[in-house]
Amino acid sequence: MNYWLMKSEPDVFSYDDLVEKGKAEWDGVRNHTAKLHMMAMKKGDLALFYHSNIGVEAVGVMEIVEEAAPDSTDETGKWVAVHVAPKEKLANPVTLKAMKADSALSGMVMLRQSRLSVSPLSEQEFRHILALSKR
DNA sequence: GCCAACGTTGGC
């Protein structure tokens, strides 16, 4: 089982939008590193849903329900998308500020590469962020 | 609105 962090601007697509839809294609990713991460995702993997630009915080957990397949919004055939479903909304969002301030998360890929929209999390990082959300 | 980080493009 692997863990991931995926970013979306909430005014375009928010965690609540995902809850409403029940399941969604995570499309529009146009970055090679992010693509490689999506291709490594397995059904049943868990991902944190992160709101960029507005909120700037992790807000929920989702599950990968379909592995990488051609992105339906891409006409070039070069890009892939996965399908995700909501699993659990965090009791309290975990802000970027809180993650940056926490030494247990200093190795997080997303903190080192802020522009990367899909990044891996270690199991420890994933559990740690969930613990922070329950405080 | 600004700026840093990073990706892409195009001239050579």
Add this chain to the structure above:
DNA sequence: GCCAACGTTGGC
């Protein structure tokens, strides 16, 4: 293949 110019992302 290098590098300058430019575009985009995302935090502040």
